[in-house]
Amino acid sequence: MGRPEGAMAGAARWAVLLFGIHLVGAVDTFGPLVRASEGEVWPKPQKEIKHDTYTVVRPSNFTFKVSQSTCSLLEAAVKRYEGYLARHVSHHASKSRGSHVGLDKESDPRYVGYLGYLDVRLNGSCEEYPHLRMLESYELIVNSTGKTGSAALSSSTIWGILRGLETFSQLLYIGGNGTELIVNSTRVIDEPRFTHRGLMLDTSRHFLPTATIRTVLDGMEMNKMNVFHWHIVDSQSFPYQSEAFPNLSKKGAYDQELIYTQEDVKNVIEYARVRGIRVVPEFDTPGHTLSWGPGEPDLLTPCYSFGELDGTYGPINPTLDSTYAFVRKLFREVAELFPDEYMHLGGDEVDFSCWRSNPSITSFMSENGIEGYAELEQYYMQRVVNITGDLNASSVVWQEVFDNGVDLPAGTVVHVWTGSQAEELRKVTAAGHPALLSACWYLGRLESGGDWKKFYECEPTDFSGTVDQKRLVMGGEACMWGEVVDESNVVSRVWPRASATAEKLWSSADADSEDGVARRLEEHYCRMKRRGVGAQPPNGPGYCR
Helix, strand or coil: CCCCHHHHHHHHHHHHHHHCCCCCCCCCCCCCCCCCCCCCCCCCCCEEEEEEEEEEECHHHCEEEECCCCCHHHHHHHHHHHHHHHHHHHHHHCCCCCCCCCCCHHHCCCEEEECCEEEEEECCCCCCCCCCCCCCCEEEEEEEECCEEEEEEEECCHHHHHHHHHHHHHHCEEECCCCEEEEEEEEEEECCCCCEEEEEEECCCCCCCHHHHHHHHHHHHHCCCCEEEEECCCCCCCCECCCCCCHHHHHHCCCCCCCECHHHHHHHHHHHHCCCCEEEEECCCCCCCHHHHHHCCCCEEEEEECCEEEEEEEEECCCCHHHHHHHHHHHHHHHHHCCCCEEEEECCCCCCHHHHHCHHHHHHHHHCCCCCHHHHHHHHHHHHHHHHHHCCCEEEEEHHHHHCCCCCCCCCEEEECCCCHHHHHHHHHHCCCCEEECCCCECCCCCCCCCHHHHHCCCCCCCCCCHHHHHCEEEEEEEECCCCCCCCCHHHHHCCHHHHHHHHHHCCCCCCCHHHHHHHHHHHHHHHHHCCCCCCCCCCCCCCC
16 A cells, blocks of 8 residues: 555655655645756747757856847847856856756767857847837757757847847756756747737835846846836825926925936836837826825815815816926926837726816816716826827827727727726727737736736637737736835746746747646746746745756
């Protein structure tokens, strides 16, 4: 007779602790231990052919050889990835117990030799800033023939080179005594399925230091996400330091130590730029603006109770010309500071009760033939969308703006976050508007262990519509709202759960089986930890080699 199941599970756990072994089929409340893959790429490439033959990389003797065009972005990337490779090995040199590959290379028929360099070929000129229409395709070939290996990465754009460098770094895995890296013979031909692969971060509910934002951006680079949607202000605080309206942060931030100066913003934009990540700012109005009021008198609507002012305030007052003069001046500053062509205007969750209570608001509506408060919101949003158009900025709005019937200019992006995502995507695209999806990728909806699977199951094109309608889906974003996260836990809350969103937006719709995804994500989580991105375990018990 065999030992009871519980005893077997205990033995399996001790084996992991003592010998560094993953035992397939070990029992735990989370199910079998997930053994990490080795040298598998996240997000999964569109086309990948891999062989058993392999070469060895010693970071101290390895170089990235730029053989054609170069530029400051490429030079910075080469330096960055040289550091990543060195860190990959140094993290393990004193800890590794070895790998099944590389312990006796000379007698291994799969072993070819050492790989001395990656030939990096940029077949075009460098663009300065990432943008919506940027091309990110690349080809990567690692050959293991003869007594040495060869490797070449090529792309027509710097953005493709950046994505290819990340893929190359992920093909490498630990071998030998931890001072060597293994790479199998591989050919990758790759490009993203969607152009907009984003992460939204809220820095109002809890202020996030720029160092934390940089770490989140490091994770985005590793997951080939290309849009940082910065929800920078909200009702709780106004940490953005405006030069045109300095009182907004002086009176609206939690503390004067908890603000983003213009220089801070520029540094975040630059940190993202060199990683091929766009930064799209969001200044959500007319709701979500209570923190704006102390720094800009007469901007918010005074609320009434029983016909008397009650000392509280509601959304931005849409009836005053001064409101639109203020918005124009602030948004002009934002458009000049943030180089991306898009600005997120918000427009969600407007509470009409304060407008309803205010006699000057109701009089304005009567005088101008505005029937209902949704129509008043339309009036406001229409004018704001026109302002951004005058500033040569393209607009993104939350879905309520579309749902409430605002006459949006062609090209205005509608961001779907609530309700029936299939029905909302159908309606938005039927009206000819580009769409972004976030409804299924809210990272605040936290469940115990392995909840990345629910994010992975979401498919952005799963709605009834024509081929042309589905082409209007630009992609989507994982959203990390800030009510219950700060610098102590936001990185682990985002990663690797947002990795599921990243793969759904990059890879083919049927990229992998669930078991294959879990194993690759286990490896990817360990990779992120090695690079300083404090991801949380994705699958339950286990360890990082």
